[in-house]
Amino acid sequence: MKKNVVTFLFAVGALIFSTQLWAQDKPVSFGFKVGTNLSNYRLGGDMNGFKSKMNFGGSVGGFIKxxxxxxxxxxxxxDVYYKTSTLESKTDQSSYKFKSFxxxxxxxxxxxxxxxxxxxxxxxxxxxxxxxxxxxDGVNLFGKNGEIGKPAMNRFDYGxxxxIGYDFDKNWQINASYQFGLADLHKAKGGSMKSHGASIGIAYKF
Structure with missing residues (x-):
């Protein structure tokens, strides 16, 4: 898993660096954006006893085109994001609120x-x-769990x-995006938990 993440990071970094070289004599624009998102998790294995419901969150960030x-x-x-979702048991009435930043x-x-x-x-x-x-529910999922002695979730994600969007004029833009996570964020063996979400927002370019 760590090898795959390092390879992925290297590929993305190389792509960003190459675009900077290409952009030396090309039009370059910068922008700031803000939006709202809906997110949940795709569950598998031992996590099939739960269902993940989408909740609202938000994000703010910048981009170079x-x-x-x-x-x-x-x-x-x-993008700096804040995401929320609810994990509900399929066998009883228990539910858990997830909040991530x-x-x-x-x-x-x-x-x-x-x-x-x-x-x-x-x-x-x-x-x-x-x-x-x-x-x-107030438990830090990136901290060491007292029962298993290690974090319950991985910090690194990729996908x-x-x-899709529309530039109304030179400055203002509306956009919508979708993300399909490929990294298994669940630390325990036998279960899987992959991110999933969509967002809509506005941007100001200069």
């Missing part, structure tokens, strides 16, 4: 084109994430995602 041509661009950035770095390949008075775009690419805090 490199226009390689009039129709294609590369976009990288960083962390950062994510997506890289998108974007296809874009003029539409009406603005520009529409759609893109896809990988992302990596790092959890700063994760709690369930693939997509984005």
């Amino acid at each position: 490199y226009d390689l041509s009039t129709t294609f661009a590369l976009q990288s950035g960083i 962390g950062v994510e770095m997506p890289v998108y390949g974007i296809v874009q084109g003029e539409l009406g008075g603005g520009k529409a775009f759609i893109g896809a690419g990988p992302y990596i994430g790092y959890g700063i805090s994760a709690k369930s 693939v995602g997509g984005i």
Whole structure:
């Protein structure tokens, strides 16, 4: 698992570095964004006795966009997120509220084109994430658990995602994104827990 994460981080870093080289003589734009999200977890194995329900959260971040041509661009950035979800037992009435806080770095390949008075775009690419805090009913899931002697969840996440949006003018943008986590965040053997979520937001570019 650690080897896969290191390889993934290296690939994303190389992609960001290469886009910076490409962007030396290309139009570059910067922006800030804020949005709301819905998130939960895809459960498997020993976790099949539970279901994960989506709850609302939020995010704020910034991005850099490199226009390689009039129709294609590369976009990288960083988002600080707050996510919530509810884990409910399928056999009784018990439920657990999950609250997580962390950062994510997506890289998108974007296809874009003029539409009406603005520009529409759609893109896809990988992302990596790092959890700063994760709690369930006040219990720190990144801290050592007294029963198993180790954290209940992994901090590192990675996966693939997509984005779609519209630039109304030179500055304002509306966008929606989707993320499909590939990393197993559940530490215990026999169970799996992978992130899943969608968001919608606005951005201001300059």
